[in-house]
Amino acid sequence: MIDLYYWYGYPYHFGHASWGFEPRDGDYFVFAEDAGPVLAEGAIGPDERPITIPDAQGKEPWRIRSGGIRVITFLGIMNRFRPLDHEDVGALERSRRRDELLQNLEGVPLPLLDLYLSRDDHVLPFFDATLTPGSWHIMGVRSRRLEDWRLPVFVGAADLPPTDYRPGALEFLAAVPPYLYSRLRDIFSLVHVPDAGIEDLGGDEPPGPPDRPDDGGGEGRRLRTFDEAGRAWSLRGELDQEGA
Numbered sequence: 001m002i003d004l005y006y007w008y009g010y011p012y013h014f015g016h017a018s019w020g021f022e023p024r025d026g027d028y029f030v031f032a033e034d035a036g037p038v039l040a041e042g043a044i045g046p047d048e049r050p051i052t053i054p055d056a057q058g059k060e061p062w063r064i065r066s067g068g069i070r071v072i073t074f075l076g077i078m079n080r081f082r083p084l085d086h087e088d089v090g091a092l093e094r095s096r097r098r099d100e101l102l103q104n105l106e107g108v109p110l111p112l113l114d115l116y117l118s119r120d121d122h123v124l125p126f127f128d129a130t131l132t133p134g135s136w137h138i139m140g141v142r143s144r145r146l147e148d149w150r151l152p153v154f155v156g157a158a159d160l161p162p163t164d165y166r167p168g169a170l171e172f173l174a175a176v177p178p179y180l181y182s183r184l185r186d187i188f189s190l191v192h193v194p195d196a197g198i199e200d201l202g203g204d205e206p207p208g209p210p211d212r213p214d215d216g217g218g219e220g221r222r223l224r225t226f227d228e229a230g231r232a233w234s235l236r237g238e239l240d241q242e243g244a
Contacts, residue, residue: 023075026141026168028068028183029176030113032131037119047156051167054152057118064115064131067154070104070109071138076185077104083185084107086144113139115170128171136184140171 037060045051046065053061081100084093115131117124131137141153143166150169156162175183 023071024140025070025072026143026171027061027071027091027182028111028113028139028140028141029071029074030068030137031133031184031188032067032135032137033065033067033112034133035062035131037061038063040243044098044156045154046114047160047165048158048164049156049162051118052153054148057116057151059122060119061116062119062124064111064117064127064129066113066115066131066137066139067110068113068139069110073108077108078180078183078187080104081183083183083186086186086189092237109157109160111155111157111160111165115139116154127149127173136176136181138172138176140174141168142171144169174208 040057040059040061041140042052043053044052081104082096115127117127136222139153141155142150144150144152150171153168153170154165155168155170
């Protein structure tokens with residue numbers, strides 16, 4: 001069972017519930033990276049292309065950026081990674097994890113997901129307090145319709161084909177079950193692979209929001225993640241040695 005804490009339906013729900021979860025193609029495990037105000041005019045999407053943010057989000061919307069992997073994809077590869085005891089990791093374990101990452105994440109897209117909210121939206125405090133940097137969640141994204149009232153989500157990355165993604169809308173936000181949460185933290189916590197040039201994805205250290213909007217880069221909460229550190233294994237099947 002999955003704990004939902006934000007979803008759309010009738011009546012409008014804002015709370016907790018449990019459901020039998022059958023993942024769809026637009027469902028992602030997302031790792032919250034940063035949040036902050038951006039300027040709607042001239043906004044750039046996660047694929048570094050211009051986007052049009054719906055007028056309902058205002059001239060200075062609040063953007064919450066996450067990195068993600070499709071739920072279906074992760075469930076298909078999860079058991080190929082042998083769990084690590086992060087209290088006792090040696091050279092052999094680091095080498096094995098590096099090989100597992102290269103073998104199992106080669107060609108796997110890891111897009112960015114940008115969620116936009118109006119600064120006046122009554123649900124902004126909830127999302128900002130829930131999607132804190134370093135936390136994992138399940139986000140359901142569906143195709144955006146004309147005059148869609150759901151929160152806009154833009155999915156993509158500079159090194160992913162733009163035709164693979166369309167402007168989306170948030171269908172739900174849900175908690176990750178404890179076992180899957182531990183597996184996500186284990187597999188994507190790469191502190192034990194120093195030569196990969198990728199930092200640990202874990203942790204929850206959200207500083208306060210910024211005082212002013214920026215030009216789209218997000219001067220709000222910030223945590224280095226697989227995106228900043230190269231998102232190395234995701235698309236080319238090789239580790240980017242540039243690192244942080």
